[in-house]
Amino acid sequence: MEIRKLARPLAWMLGACMGLAVVAYAVLFVINWSDEAPSVDAVALTRIVASKPGVPDAANAWVFDIGLAAPEGQDPLDQGIARKAYLEQFAPRADQSYGFLPGREIQYKPARTPAITALATACKKGNAECVRLAHGDFAQVERWLASESWLLERFVRMEGLREWKEVVPKDLSAPSGVFRHALNGQQLLLMQAWKHARSGDGESARALLDRDFAFWRMVLRSADTLIAKTVATDALERNLSVGNLVLRDLHAAGGSTAPPTAWLQPITREDRSMRRVFAAEYILQSSVLTSIADKPGLVSSNKLKDALVRPFFKPQATNNLIARDFVRVSDRFDVDYPAMAAAAEASTRGAGTVDEAYRAYNFVGHMLHAIGGSVDMGNYAVRVSDIEGVRRTALLAAEMRESGQGAPSAGERVRSASWKCPYTNAPFAWDSQAASIVFTGLEPGERGRHAMLL
Numbered sequence: 001m002e003i004r005k006l007a008r009p010l011a012w013m014l015g016a017c018m019g020l021a022v023v024a025y026a027v028l029f030v031i032n033w034s035d036e037a038p039s040v041d042a043v044a045l046t047r048i049v050a051s052k053p054g055v056p057d058a059a060n061a062w063v064f065d066i067g068l069a070a071p072e073g074q075d076p077l078d079q080g081i082a083r084k085a086y087l088e089q090f091a092p093r094a095d096q097s098y099g100f101l102p103g104r105e106i107q108y109k110p111a112r113t114p115a116i117t118a119l120a121t122a123c124k125k126g127n128a129e130c131v132r133l134a135h136g137d138f139a140q141v142e143r144w145l146a147s148e149s150w151l152l153e154r155f156v157r158m159e160g161l162r163e164w165k166e167v168v169p170k171d172l173s174a175p176s177g178v179f180r181h182a183l184n185g186q187q188l189l190l191m192q193a194w195k196h197a198r199s200g201d202g203e204s205a206r207a208l209l210d211r212d213f214a215f216w217r218m219v220l221r222s223a224d225t226l227i228a229k230t231v232a233t234d235a236l237e238r239n240l241s242v243g244n245l246v247l248r249d250l251h252a253a254g255g256s257t258a259p260p261t262a263w264l265q266p267i268t269r270e271d272r273s274m275r276r277v278f279a280a281e282y283i284l285q286s287s288v289l290t291s292i293a294d295k296p297g298l299v300s301s302n303k304l305k306d307a308l309v310r311p312f313f314k315p316q317a318t319n320n321l322i323a324r325d326f327v328r329v330s331d332r333f334d335v336d337y338p339a340m341a342a343a344a345e346a347s348t349r350g351a352g353t354v355d356e357a358y359r360a361y362n363f364v365g366h367m368l369h370a371i372g373g374s375v376d377m378g379n380y381a382v383r384v385s386d387i388e389g390v391r392r393t394a395l396l397a398a399e400m401r402e403s404g405q406g407a408p409s410a411g412e413r414v415r416s417a418s419w420k421c422p423y424t425n426a427p428f429a430w431d432s433q434a435a436s437i438v439f440t441g442l443e444p445g446e447r448g449r450h451a452m453l454l
Contacts, residue, residue, distance in 0.1 A: 028312060031360050035314040042286070042316075042323035048279040049168055052224070057081050061161035061219070062228075068154055068181040069105040076154055079103050087167040090174045092291070098173045108148055109184075116144045120187060126241030128434065128453060134245075138198065141191050148188055155185025159215040166224040168280045170287035179231040186212060186235055190242045197250035202258075205250055209243045210260035217262065220387075221270060226277045226380060233384050237450075240387075240394040244452050247398050257401045259394065267388040274333060274381050278326040281377075286319040289368075309364060318365030326377070333381035337422040340385055344442045347378025379443065385422075386441030386448065392419045393428055393437045393452040400437075400454060410435070410454060 038046070057063045058077065067080030083101045090099055112120070119140055123130040134141055145152065166177060189208055196205040216239065220232035243260070251257040293315040332343045359366050396419040400410065408416075411430040414437055420427055421439065429438040436451035 025308075028360060032312050032314065032362065036317040036320055038316060039320040039323055041327040042282070042320050045279040045282040045323050045326060048276055049224070049283050052165060052276075055163045055165040057084065059161055059163050061158055061164050061215075062166050062177065064154075064158045064161060065182050066101065066178050067103075068158065068178070068185065069108070069151070071104050071106060072150070076158075084167060087169070087174065090169075090171065092171045092173050099175050101175050101178065105181075106150075108151065111147070113140075113143070115140045116147070119144065120184075123187060123191070123242060124238065126238070126243070126245045126453065127451070130242070131245060131453065134194065138195075141195065145188060145191055145195070148184075151181065151185050152188040152192065155182065155189060158182065158185070159189075159211055162215075162218055164219050164222040164224075164228075166228060166280075168224055168283050170284060171291070172284070172288055176227055177225070179227065183231065183235060183238075186216075186238065187242075190239070190246070193243070193246045194249065197246045197255070198253060200250070200253040200255050202250050202255035205246050206258070206260045209239060209246060210262045213239045213243075213260060213262035217265075217267075217271060220267075220272070220384070223277055225280050229274070229277045229384065230380065233387055236387050237390050240390050241450075241452065244394050244397050247401070248453065251401045257398045259398045263391060263395060267385075267391060269334060269336070272333075272381070272384040272387075273330070274377075274384070275330040277380075278330050278377070282319075282323050282326050285322050289318055289322075290315045312362065313364035313368075314362040315365075317362040318369055321365070321369045329377045329381070333378060333385070337385070337388065338425070340382065340442060341423050344378055344382050347376055347381075382442035383447070386439075386443050386450070388422045389439040389441050390450045390452075392422065393439045393450065395419055396428065396437055397452045397454050 057080070063080040063084050064077055065080070066083045067076040067078065070076045070079035082103060086102050109117075115137070119130075119133045122133050169176065189212055193205040193208040196202075196208070213236065216232050216235040219228060220236065223229040223232055240263070243263075247257045247259065293313065329347060332347060333340065335343055396414070396417050399417070399419070400413055403413075411432060414430040415427045417427065423442065429440070430436075431438050431451060434451060434453070436453050439450045439452070441448040441450060
């Protein structure tokens, strides 16, 4: 009897709870009835990508780059044009597998001897190990240049082009540009410059360094994608660090250690601006998000749960959050060097945090945004800006060699030099054990330490 008395109120309570849940769902459904229009930030980023002027294929260094390792007898430009067309027409596969660029490539790295492989690995940076291997047996450099002369010839041809425009990907499965061959070609060019320096031909050595630095600076400024910006940054750093060794041996051969002309121009805010590459990242992320909006399993593998929650995901509203983030970060780092440290600190502090509380509107989109917001995009900006500090240490090393090795000591000359840290205007450090000028940049960890061998 007691159970019967309790059953009715319990049923009413359960029914009331279910009713409230239905009402709450209906209210949320109404709130999430429509998506947002593209925001000002989203429109601006889209316009950046769309408004870049076209570049004829024959003048586009990026087109040449993606065909750089075309088989013998095939023009790299022809393969690059075919691959560009493939990327422009790329559509995601039904099985979601990754796409691959069409056409074969010369497989040259497996043919390298162990000695050349070790040399190529060590000389990705101009450090003491690179010097040890090169000086220990410079004939290996000669063999390397001879065995891959075709790549050096193609790379020099590519560096003669002074325009750069990429196809911006719109799907994660789209193949990215092929940059490894260009970086391998750059190593050959730097080795050729080193060879000239050892023979005392400073004019030819400097001409190669100058040409290479000017090319990669053009790529840095014109890059459409984050990977191209990063590759250009690495290439500029390599030009400076290995180029420093070239000038070092030129000095030992009795030649002038005057730096290449291209080294004398500071890396400007325009060079290091992240706005264009972040616009491309927005295009990629927003395209991916929009493409999966109607696919099953977005929220849950449970079909009923997925169907119930899906109305609370608004693709464009979520894209607007992403666009806002990219604009914020690019604006934050669009400052002069003295303000970069504060920008980096603010970026690190903000990474992984979400400034929105729970939102009734597009709460699934806010959840997805919070997951993606854990990456500190500012790390890329400081990686680019650190190049200015590396440039200054290379110029200081050249200046110190030119002025001689007498008193005062190297450490004192570094401390009193006019070349200083771009962020703090403090003197660079001197590592007496490694005989190197040291610049500690804003990039975290060991990557932020740059040592220039004197």
